[in-house]
Amino acid sequence: MKALRWVDPPAGPAIELLDQTRLPATEAVVRCTSAEQLVDAISRLVVRGAPLLGVAGAFGVALAAMRAEDVEAAATAIAGARPTAVNLSWGVGQALAAYREAAYRIGPGPGENAGAGAALHVARMIAADDAAASAAMARHGLSLVPAAARVLTHCNTGQLVSAGEGTAFAVILAAHRAGRLAQLWVDETRPLLQGARLTAWEAHRAGIAHALLPDGAAASLMAAGEVDLVLTGADRIAADGSVANKVGTYGLAVLARHHNVPFVVVAPVSTVDLETPDGAAITVEHRPAEEVASMAGQPVAPPGTQAYNPAFDVTPPDLVSAIVTEQGVIQPVTAGNLRDLGVASGAVGAPQATFYVERWRL
Numbered sequence: 001m002k003a004l005r006w007v008d009p010p011a012g013p014a015i016e017l018l019d020q021t022r023l024p025a026t027e028a029v030v031r032c033t034s035a036e037q038l039v040d041a042i043s044r045l046v047v048r049g050a051p052l053l054g055v056a057g058a059f060g061v062a063l064a065a066m067r068a069e070d071v072e073a074a075a076t077a078i079a080g081a082r083p084t085a086v087n088l089s090w091g092v093g094q095a096l097a098a099y100r101e102a103a104y105r106i107g108p109g110p111g112e113n114a115g116a117g118a119a120l121h122v123a124r125m126i127a128a129d130d131a132a133a134s135a136a137m138a139r140h141g142l143s144l145v146p147a148a149a150r151v152l153t154h155c156n157t158g159q160l161v162s163a164g165e166g167t168a169f170a171v172i173l174a175a176h177r178a179g180r181l182a183q184l185w186v187d188e189t190r191p192l193l194q195g196a197r198l199t200a201w202e203a204h205r206a207g208i209a210h211a212l213l214p215d216g217a218a219a220s221l222m223a224a225g226e227v228d229l230v231l232t233g234a235d236r237i238a239a240d241g242s243v244a245n246k247v248g249t250y251g252l253a254v255l256a257r258h259h260n261v262p263f264v265v266v267a268p269v270s271t272v273d274l275e276t277p278d279g280a281a282i283t284v285e286h287r288p289a290e291e292v293a294s295m296a297g298q299p300v301a302p303p304g305t306q307a308y309n310p311a312f313d314v315t316p317p318d319l320v321s322a323i324v325t326e327q328g329v330i331q332p333v334t335a336g337n338l339r340d341l342g343v344a345s346g347a348v349g350a351p352q353a354t355f356y357v358e359r360w361r362l
């Protein structure tokens with residue numbers, strides 16, 4: 001089943017999500033028929049991963065409009081469900097702009113219907129573009145994968161986070177299909193184990209030779225010369241090239257630099273945020289202590305233990321060997337290179353921030 005499915009009337013309108021909190025043991029569906037239910041699903045990581053949060057955000061606006069909810073309030077709630085992945089507020093913003101464009105131009109009554117239709121159209125365009133971007137990133141990223149590569153990846157960046165095959169994992173899949181992948185090392189990715197639960201599940205389904213490791217073992221693995229390339233995704237790329245991604249990514253970048261291993265970030269242009277000047281300006285989500293103090297619902301620390309649980313960290317641009325987007329490979333990673341990239345596409349803060357409304361009008 002796909003990670004996200006839009007359901008048209010009469011069965012809908014609804015958004016059906018593959019519940020990622022229950023994988024790999026159970027493939028269960030969470031059905032959202034209101035913005036509130038979608039906000040809950042996003043905050044509990046039933047649906048997750050930057051590109052898919054963008055898609056979910058846009059469909060969330062369409063859902064609210066079709067369910068005659070207060071669309072402005074719903075959009076604010078959905079965009080605020082998680083702060084770090086820029087795609088979420090970007091996707092909501094694109095669909096909301098289309099809704100407003102139609103609803104306010106036509107006026108009350110028929111305007112709302114037209115607005116709902118416009119938001120849905122834009123959501124579908126964002127999903128289609130995300131699938132195309134995924135394929136393009138796989139093509140461009142493959143050029144950075146050496147023969148018989150031993151690749152280390154962190155968190156989960158495959159079809160569970162995308163309308164296509166993902167970002168970093170799409171490159172890994174392409175390398176596997178090209179016979180260029182000798183070994184995939186999968187960080188477990190504490191505390192919610194996106195690597196152990198989701199990436200290992202996707203690697204297994206794709207028939208990729210892989211091994212799971214505790215996050216803390218990456219250092220000795222690199223020291224042993226067992227890693228040729230690190231591939232990760234991103235949740236927000238600031239204008240200076242700083243990359244926010246799952247906590248643990250920064251540590252990997254430092255290790256990769258120390259051991260001379262290329263550290264490559266794979267992300268669609270929609271994850272580039274030119275309005276955020278640098279890493280310090282990125283809001284990092286902090287999540288509940290229980291996620292650290294328990295595992296699979298079982299306490300692993302004494303009751304009342306305090307926890308420091310940032311969901312993401314920020315890697316400075318000088319530690320990033322390259323950024324792969326659907327438009328190509330950015331190397332070196334500089335503010336200038338990102339600005340050029342942003343100008344030509346729908347990156348947040350780019351001149352064409354209402355990228356999809358322009359296209360919807362066509």
Ligand code: MRU
Nearest residue numbers: 048049050157161167233234246
């Ligand atoms: O908290 P999560 O699971 O949503 O974090 C996801 C990540 O950090 C991914 O690496 C990132 O969103 C890129 S997904 C292509």
